[in-house]
Amino acid sequence: MDKSPDTLIKNGIVVTVNRNFEIIENGEVAVKDGIIVHAGSAGSINEEAAGRIIDAEGGIVMPGLVNTHTHLPMSLFRGLADDLPLEQWLTQHIFPAESAHINPGTVRAGTLLSCAEMLLSGTTTCCDGYFFENAVAEAVEEAGIRAVLGQGVADFPTPDSPDPARSLDAAMEFVNGWKNRNGRIRPSIFCHSPYTCSAGTLRRAKKAASEAGVLFQIHAAETESEAELSGLDKDASVIKYLADLGVLDENTLAAHCIWINAVDIATLHDLRVGVSHNPESNMKLASGIAPVPALISAGVTVGLGTDGCASNNNLDIFEAMDFTAKLHKASTEDPTVMDAETVVRMATIDGARILGLDRLAGSLEAGKAADIIIINTRGPHLNPMYHPESHLVYSVQGADVSHVMVGGELLVSEGRLVNMDPQAIMSEASEIGKEIMRTD
Amino acid sequence: MDKSPDTLIKNGIVVTVNRNFEIIENGEVAVKDGIIVHAGSAGSINEEAAGRIIDAEGGIVMPGLVNTHTHLPMSLFRGLADDLPLEQWLTQHIFPAESAHINPGTVRAGTLLSCAEMLLSGTTTCCDGYFFENAVAEAVEEAGIRAVLGQGVADFPTPDSPDPARSLDAAMEFVNGWKNRNGRIRPSIFCHSPYTCSAGTLRRAKKAASEAGVLFQIHAAETESEAELSGLDKDASVIKYLADLGVLDENTLAAHCIWINAVDIATLHDLRVGVSHNPESNMKLASGIAPVPALISAGVTVGLGTDGCASNNNLDIFEAMDFTAKLHKASTEDPTVMDAETVVRMATIDGARILGLDRLAGSLEAGKAADIIIINTRGPHLNPMYHPESHLVYSVQGADVSHVMVGGELLVSEGRLVNMDPQAIMSEASEIGKEIMRTD
Numbered sequence: 001m002d003k004s005p006d007t008l009i010k011n012g013i014v015v016t017v018n019r020n021f022e023i024i025e026n027g028e029v030a031v032k033d034g035i036i037v038h039a040g041s042a043g044s045i046n047e048e049a050a051g052r053i054i055d056a057e058g059g060i061v062m063p064g065l066v067n068t069h070t071h072l073p074m075s076l077f078r079g080l081a082d083d084l085p086l087e088q089w090l091t092q093h094i095f096p097a098e099s100a101h102i103n104p105g106t107v108r109a110g111t112l113l114s115c116a117e118m119l120l121s122g123t124t125t126c127c128d129g130y131f132f133e134n135a136v137a138e139a140v141e142e143a144g145i146r147a148v149l150g151q152g153v154a155d156f157p158t159p160d161s162p163d164p165a166r167s168l169d170a171a172m173e174f175v176n177g178w179k180n181r182n183g184r185i186r187p188s189i190f191c192h193s194p195y196t197c198s199a200g201t202l203r204r205a206k207k208a209a210s211e212a213g214v215l216f217q218i219h220a221a222e223t224e225s226e227a228e229l230s231g232l233d234k235d236a237s238v239i240k241y242l243a244d245l246g247v248l249d250e251n252t253l254a255a256h257c258i259w260i261n262a263v264d265i266a267t268l269h270d271l272r273v274g275v276s277h278n279p280e281s282n283m284k285l286a287s288g289i290a291p292v293p294a295l296i297s298a299g300v301t302v303g304l305g306t307d308g309c310a311s312n313n314n315l316d317i318f319e320a321m322d323f324t325a326k327l328h329k330a331s332t333e334d335p336t337v338m339d340a341e342t343v344v345r346m347a348t349i350d351g352a353r354i355l356g357l358d359r360l361a362g363s364l365e366a367g368k369a370a371d372i373i374i375i376n377t378r379g380p381h382l383n384p385m386y387h388p389e390s391h392l393v394y395s396v397q398g399a400d401v402s403h404v405m406v407g408g409e410l411l412v413s414e415g416r417l418v419n420m421d422p423q424a425i426m427s428e429a430s431e432i433g434k435e436i437m438r439t440d
Numbered sequence: 441m442d443k444s445p446d447t448l449i450k451n452g453i454v455v456t457v458n459r460n461f462e463i464i465e466n467g468e469v470a471v472k473d474g475i476i477v478h479a480g481s482a483g484s485i486n487e488e489a490a491g492r493i494i495d496a497e498g499g500i501v502m503p504g505l506v507n508t509h510t511h512l513p514m515s516l517f518r519g520l521a522d523d524l525p526l527e528q529w530l531t532q533h534i535f536p537a538e539s540a541h542i543n544p545g546t547v548r549a550g551t552l553l554s555c556a557e558m559l560l561s562g563t564t565t566c567c568d569g570y571f572f573e574n575a576v577a578e579a580v581e582e583a584g585i586r587a588v589l590g591q592g593v594a595d596f597p598t599p600d601s602p603d604p605a606r607s608l609d610a611a612m613e614f615v616n617g618w619k620n621r622n623g624r625i626r627p628s629i630f631c632h633s634p635y636t637c638s639a640g641t642l643r644r645a646k647k648a649a650s651e652a653g654v655l656f657q658i659h660a661a662e663t664e665s666e667a668e669l670s671g672l673d674k675d676a677s678v679i680k681y682l683a684d685l686g687v688l689d690e691n692t693l694a695a696h697c698i699w700i701n702a703v704d705i706a707t708l709h710d711l712r713v714g715v716s717h718n719p720e721s722n723m724k725l726a727s728g729i730a731p732v733p734a735l736i737s738a739g740v741t742v743g744l745g746t747d748g749c750a751s752n753n754n755l756d757i758f759e760a761m762d763f764t765a766k767l768h769k770a771s772t773e774d775p776t777v778m779d780a781e782t783v784v785r786m787a788t789i790d791g792a793r794i795l796g797l798d799r800l801a802g803s804l805e806a807g808k809a810a811d812i813i814i815i816n817t818r819g820p821h822l823n824p825m826y827h828p829e830s831h832l833v834y835s836v837q838g839a840d841v842s843h844v845m846v847g848g849e850l851l852v853s854e855g856r857l858v859n860m861d862p863q864a865i866m867s868e869a870s871e872i873g874k875e876i877m878r879t880d
Contacts, residue, residue, distance in 0.1 A: 075820075075823075076824065078823070078824065078826075078831075078835065079824075079825065079826050079827055079830035079831055079834060079835065080826045082779070082780055082827075082830050082834065083765075083775060083776055083777075083778075083779035083780060084775065084776060085775060085776060086775060089775070113820050113823060114820075116820040117819075117820040117821045120819070120820065120821075121821070280766060282770070283766035283767065283769055283770040284765070284766050284769060284775065284834070285769075285775050286769040286770060286772070286773050286774055286775040288770075288773070289770055312834065313830065313831075313834035313835045314821045314834070314835050315821070316821065316837070319759075319762070319837075322759070323763070323766070325523075325724070326720060326723035326724050326763070327723065327767075327770070329723055329724060329725075329726045330722070330723040330726060330728075330729055330767070330771075331770075332726070333726050333728070334726055335523060335524060335525060335526060335529070335724065335725050335726040336523055336524060336525060337523075338523075339522070339523035340522055340523060378866070379557075379560070379862075380515075380553050380554075380556040380557040380560065380862055380865065380866060381557045381560075381561070381754045381755070381756065381838070383515075383518070383553065383866045383869050383870055383873070384516065384518065384519075384869050384870050384872070384873025384874075384876070384877075385519065385870075385873070386518075386519050386520045386873065386876075386877055386880075387519055387522075390519035390522050390753065391518075391519055391753075394519060394522065394724070394752065394753040394754070395518065395519065395753045395754050397756070397759075397837045397838060397839055398821070398837060399837055399839035399840070400839070422819075422820055425820065426818070426820060426823045429823050429824050430823055430824050430825075432824070433823070433824025433825070433826065434824075436824070436826075437824075437826055440826075
């Protein structure tokens with residue numbers, strides 16, 4: 001092993017999230033050229049040789065969190081309207097606000113705001129789909145977060161694609177513009193849903209995504225009325241419809257998957273579709289409860305997402321973990337489902353897997369990118385500590401994250417953003433918010 | 441109005457939680473001799489005359505949160521065992537740990553740890569029931585939190601009452617020892633449950649509580665098997681049983697109330713029983729989902745609680761608010777239930793009401809005790825802000841609390857405890873935790 005790492009993180013409880021979920025009580029992680037060269041017991045690395053030492057001060061060192069479903073610019077609509085029937089919320093608040101206020105400038109501002117929030121709460125990778133995704137990508141790249149980003153495709157006029165016939169071409173231009181850059185951004189195609197994209201659009205979009213070798217994202221089986229809205233029989237299976245269209249495979253991420261049956265679960269497993277579970281958004285919108293324990297039992301890989309800020313209302317994956325663990329215990333009336341280890345895996349390696357990034361991220365193992373976070377465990381709410389994974393799910397809050405590194409680059413240090421100016425970002429978001437409020 | 445307050449909190453968004461839920465955008469709160477003398481628009485108070493000025497810097501100023509159901513010393517068992525069947529969790533982990541490790545010294549240590557956590561996350565009033573409650577009371581008094589505290593009563597040997605026949609006498613000694621002090625502590629009787637207290641014990645304890653004029657607390661209808669465990673028919677109503685025994689009235693707090701029917705809801709309303717809702721504990725233990733929207737519709741007053749740290753695993757009422765708002769939307773499939781204003785009321789004035797403290801606390805109104813918290817809203821996760829009550833429920837985390845005052849005494853300033861030594865408290869809790877882990 002190379003004994004001269006750029007960075008040595010020492011004095012931590014290292015939650016590796018490797019195959020055996022090894023936790024090293026007195027552990028350290030060494031990084032060289034953006035890659036983890038050692039994640040294990042203390043004493044393997046000569047401290048003198050390390051370029052930079054970060055003292056975890058007894059805190060938890062773990063892989064950065066993976067948020068598998070976001071609409072980043074929607075942080076601008078955080079709390080604009082809540083507690084309303086879905087239709088009223090969308091048609092009277094969200095759609096008008098998007099129509100009036102979403103443009104490349106506001107998309108950039110909202111994305112920077114979201115990146116600041118994600119980094120400060122320990123998220124190092126996200127998967128997004130929205131309008132003007134090129135502006136999203138530029139802002140995410142500037143923030144330094146690893147991301148899979150999809151330009152939205154729908155068969156209706158959108159703020160960035162007034163002519164729906166151009167929607168897929170625009171999405172492919174985005175893909176082609178980003179696919180050969182060697183940074184942290186991977187482009188994707190985001191077909192909004194089976195009820196906003198025709199069968200033909202879905203087939204063409206999936207074919208284009210496959211040819212480009214990129215992830216195909218879609219909202220699927222989110223609401224009870226989705227089959228009917230998609231032109232199917234009321235009781236038809238949306239998953240079967242999508243499978244029959246040929247859009248479901250190991251390079252498809254299906255968000256939500258709430259209204260699914262046992263056959264659908266088998267289909268998702270057989271076709272190796274990745275599922276993004278968004279408990280807080282699903283609960284807040286009363287969309288239903290996804291059968292996550294059954295999906296996991298069947299061998300489907302399920303990652304966690306926050307969904308957009310307008311239906312959550314934050315981007316905190318620690319909170320999503322807590323909701324995930326508790327929601328399914330309540331819904332199945334079984335306190336043993338969704339144990340802490342399972343949930344930590346969902347928020348890290350399983351999320352990376354459904355984004356096609358598991359060889360690169362999602363665990364602390366030599367050879368992987370140095371996407372690492374440190375949790376300050378010196379608060380009363382994190383003491384005593386018997387089992388670190390329990391605290392990660394049930395007790396840690398986003399604000400406990402002290403350090404965040406992506407690809408070896410330190411982006412949060414001592415709880416503060418290193419490269420971003422949060423005051424300027426919040427100030428711009430607040431000004432846009434005043435305009436949005438004026439027209440709400 | 442007296443123009444020379446001890447303290448003026450200025451430059452805040454004042455969420456009064458008064459009858460009309462008034463929110464004052466550019467507001468201030470003035471305090472004199474521990475009492476609120478003004479909560480309203482800026483400019484009413486001469487700054488020069490104020491003894492101390494606290495600049496809320498545009499943050500939210502609101503009544504301190506009320507946690508209506510805790511077992512404070514159980515913070516020592518935070519994360520000791522999770523994700524287990526209830527019986528196994530209790531009999532193999534919690535009961536043995538209590539039996540081996542709970543004594544006045546550990547109770548004091550665990551209570552101080554819990555008080556530190558509660559204060560740092562904005563809780564100014566709690567309602568507790570446990571063993572060695574005198575040690576709880578001394579620690580709570582030292583921390584400065586307002587509290588209703590009940591010595592546990594049960595018909596089985598407990599760590600502090602090996603002879604169950606002495607249990608009620610010991611509880612009354614606690615009540616008598618604390619009832620005439622004029623501090624922030626009010627004693628109470630805490631009968632553990634209908635399945636651990638006989639009908640005779642429940643009747644005698646309620647009579648004693650009534651004669652002493654103190655709150656009677658009881659766990660009620662928490663699990664599906666409770667009726668049977670209480671010696672009733674499997675399908676009998678625990679609420680009817682308790683009502684028939686005469687233990688339910690406006691000075692009774694019933695924690696949980698999950699397994700209740702429409703008749704029970706009417707009974708709770710007619711008898712003016714206060715209900716403590718503990719969504720996170722109920723979800724984590726898979727106890728069931730309390731019909732809170734139906735209780736509130738029927739006119740029952742429902743406060744929020746965390747329950748003990750072993751089944752949550754924290755004491756953060758902001759998190760409890762978020763869970764409350766979302767859980768019932770999911771369970772009723774109605775996104776309009778449990779709107780943000782309702783949930784903020786539950787966490788403040790409604791909680792104070794069921795503890796019998798609503799004339800003293802729970803809202804920012806002239807004449808009430810100065811139990812006030814300030815939320816720092818300068819984080820990316822709290823921007824933009826359209827509706828403060830939405831942020832309080834869906835976006836704020838405990839760590840956003842910057843200042844906490846109880847009865848005019850500043851206990852948290854700039855996010856730090858003023859009178860407590862968290863390092864010493866955590867260090868002692870950690871040592872006790874090592875002993876607990878050794879025998880688990």
